[in-house]
Amino acid sequence: MTLKLDSNPKFTEYANPDVLVSTQWLAENLNHDSIVIVESDEDVLLYEVGHIPGAVKIDWHTDLNDPVTRDYVSAEQFARLLSSKGISRDTTVIIYGDKSNWWASYALWVFKLFGHPDVRLLDGGRDKWIAEGREITKEKPSVSPSEYPVVTRDDSTLRAFRDDVLAHFGNPMIDVRSPEEYSGERLHMPAYPDEGAARGGHIPSAASVPWGKAVAEDGSFKSRAELEKVYLEGAGLKTGDNVIAYCRIGERSSHTWFALNYLLGFENVRNYDGSWTEWGSLVGVPIAKGSEPGIAPAPKR
Amino acid sequence: MPTESVSTLIRDFNDLEIQDRLSLLLEFSENLPELPKRYQDHPDLLERVEECQSPIYLFVEVNEQKVNLFFSAPPEAPTTRGFASILHSVIDGLSVKETLAVDDDFPAKIGLADAVSPLRMRGMRGMLARIKRQVSEKS
Numbered sequence: 278m279t280l281k282l283d284s285n286p287k288f289t290e291y292a293n294p295d296v297l298v299s300t301q302w303l304a305e306n307l308n309h310d311s312i313v314i315v316e317s318d319e320d321v322l323l324y325e326v327g328h329i330p331g332a333v334k335i336d337w338h339t340d341l342n343d344p345v346t347r348d349y350v351s352a353e354q355f356a357r358l359l360s361s362k363g364i365s366r367d368t369t370v371i372i373y374g375d376k377s378n379w380w381a382s383y384a385l386w387v388f389k390l391f392g393h394p395d396v397r398l399l400d401g402g403r404d405k406w407i408a409e410g411r412e413i414t415k416e417k418p419s420v421s422p423s424e425y426p427v428v429t430r431d432d433s434t435l436r437a438f439r440d441d442v443l444a445h446f447g448n449p450m451i452d453v454r455s456p457e458e459y460s461g462e463r464l465h466m467p468a469y470p471d472e473g474a475a476r477g478g479h480i481p482s483a484a485s486v487p488w489g490k491a492v493a494e495d496g497s498f499k500s501r502a503e504l505e506k507v508y509l510e511g512a513g514l515k516t517g518d519n520v521i522a523y524c525r526i527g528e529r530s531s532h533t534w535f536a537l538n539y540l541l542g543f544e545n546v547r548n549y550d551g552s553w554t555e556w557g558s559l560v561g562v563p564i565a566k567g568s569e570p571g572i573a574p575a576p577k578r
Numbered sequence: 579m580p581t582e583s584v585s586t587l588i589r590d591f592n593d594l595e596i597q598d599r600l601s602l603l604l605e606f607s608e609n610l611p612e613l614p615k616r617y618q619d620h621p622d623l624l625e626r627v628e629e630c631q632s633p634i635y636l637f638v639e640v641n642e643q644k645v646n647l648f649f650s651a652p653p654e655a656p657t658t659r660g661f662a663s664i665l666h667s668v669i670d671g672l673s674v675k676e677t678l679a680v681d682d683d684f685p686a687k688i689g690l691a692d693a694v695s696p697l698r699m700r701g702m703r704g705m706l707a708r709i710k711r712q713v714s715e716k717s
Contacts, residue, residue: 320632321694322656325604338695375654 280311280369288400290501292542296535297400297498298371300409307331313364316403317374317384327413329373329406333362333420337380337528341387349430355391356425363420366394366428373399373406377496379488383531386548390430398535401497408495435534437521437547439555442480443562446573449514450483451522453533454553458525459485461566474557478566480523482573484512488529491536504541514543523549523556582667584684591688599693606667607660613650624650625712627705632658636705638712645677645713646670657694661702664688669709674717678710 283302288294298306306312307330314332316324324334335341340358343350350358364370370388374381378398388396399406407413432438437445457463461477479485490507493499499507508514520543522530527550534548549556556562565571582590591599617623617637624635632655639646647670649662668684669677681687685702 320655320657321698322600322604322607322660323654325600326653326656336695338697339693 280306280309287500291540292501293539296397296539298397299400300406300411303329303371303399303406304411311367312369312371313362314399315362315364315370315372315381315384317372317380318403319374319376319380323375323403325415327415329403330412330414330416331418332373333418335362335372335384337383341384349387349390352391352427352429355430356427359393359425360422361420363423364393364425365423366426368423369395369397371397371399373402375403377404377489377492377532378402379528379532382535383528386435386531386534389435390432391428392431401495404496435538435547437523437549439549439551439559439562440577441547442521442523442549442556443577445519445521446482446576448519448521449512450480451486451508451512451514451520451530451533451537452479452483453486453488453522453524453530454479455487456485456568458553460568461564474525474554476557476564478557478564479553479570480556481563481565481571483523483565484570485568486512486533488524488532491533498536498540501540504536508537508541516543518543519545521547521549523552525553526550527552579671580668581670584668584680587664587668588684588687588689591690594689596693599688599690603660603664603690603694604656606663607656610649610651610659610663611666613648617648617650621650624648625708627701627708634658634662634701634705636662636708636712638709638716640674640713640716643674643717645672645674647709657698658701661685661705665702665705665709674713677713680706680710682706682710 282295283298285299288297314329315335316328316332317335317337318324321336341349372381372385381398381402385396385398452459459479491499491504514520520537522533524530527548530548534546537543537546563574591602594602624637627634627636634649634651637648647666651659651662669680685699685706691699
């Protein structure tokens with residue numbers, strides 16, 4: 278049985294309508310044999326409290342990050358993980374999570390680093406599903422391990438490293454953290470743990486567009502026209518721009534990366550996952566303080 | 579008296595496989611006592627634990643040198659609730675002196691860092707530090 282795309286009219290406006298599914302679509306396709314539903318949350322126990330029937334859990338920290346090196350898991354580790362979740366290379370993966378899909382977007386971005394062909398987000402995530410009174414369960418699905426190939430991670434297209442940022446000056450950057458983190462007043466989100474950076478502020482010339490500007494009240498993505506208002510009119514991005522997004526550890530900026538890349542169709546958007554915890558501690562790199570973007574230094578190539 | 583001693587709790591957690599440590603944490607989370615009405619009506623009395631990713635508030639009572647703890651955290655934050663419930667089970671009912679003597683490094687010793695990531699453990703240390711500070715101020 279082939280899987281039909283979600284024909285939700287809001288989605289057809291987006292540059293790539295096939296990367297989102299609605300709660301209604303998922304409810305109708307819950308038992309489809311070519312999909313695997315993945316929950317990815319900030320809170321490591323939230324899945325255990327109750328999840329969408331049939332969903333498996335992938336934790337951003339304990340599953341997707343290497344336990345020793347600050348980096349993502351290797352090709353072998355990723356293949357083992359996906360195989361243990363019953364995901365094959367041709368599986369349609371639907372990811373959802375808490376906090377309007379921050380960690381779900383982050384997981385999707387990591388799936389894309391490994392080139393998994395069909396990964397979609399549940400628009401509105403866990404909260405919307407629950408708010409609509411849809412079924413959740415504590416029962417964990419029994420998974421038969423799949424064959425997942427060992428595919429080398431591509432860090433060159435969707436991911437930016439610090440040297441890429443230094444070479445990027447003169448092109449637009451989006452800082453998706455809170456205004457207080459951007460100005461340098463604080464080193465971490467209000468009411469969040471300090472993850473450690475030696476300096477406060479932002480990367481010079483980066484525009485401040487907090488991630489939440491992409492989200493409507495019910496946690497789903499805003500319409501294309503509303504997103505264009507935020508990123509094109511508001512932040513001054515232009516079609517064809519080469520963009521880098523960053524936050525504190527790369528999770529909120531995955532959400533913005535998703536919106537720019539798939540919903541608005543920017544073809545050159547990279548997520549700088551080192552983000553402020555790296556940049557704010559690097560020796561000798563330029564930093565701007567205050568609410569103004571500041572001037573981009575000469576790019577270092 | 580507290581329902582568990584620090585040393586028993588450290589042993590209980592460390593005797594378990596990683597996945598079972600998470601299940602035990604979930605059990606603690608489900609058993610976090612509800613906030614009594616006198617505090618539900620006075621959220622202003624509670625102190626926010628900023629080290630935690632999720633909103634959690636705590637209040638410490640000291641009556642005749644005995645310490646009682648009160649927490650408020652939403653059900654969508656089970657990990658944070660679990661941390662609060664662990665602290666409740668080892669501290670609630672101790673004397674001021676015993677509370678101040680609780681090992682500051684105890685959160686690192688229950689073997690949860692491997693299960694939930696070291697980053698997430700900071701919240702529990704933050705709670706413990708704030709509890710001790712309130713106890714010192716109120717005794």
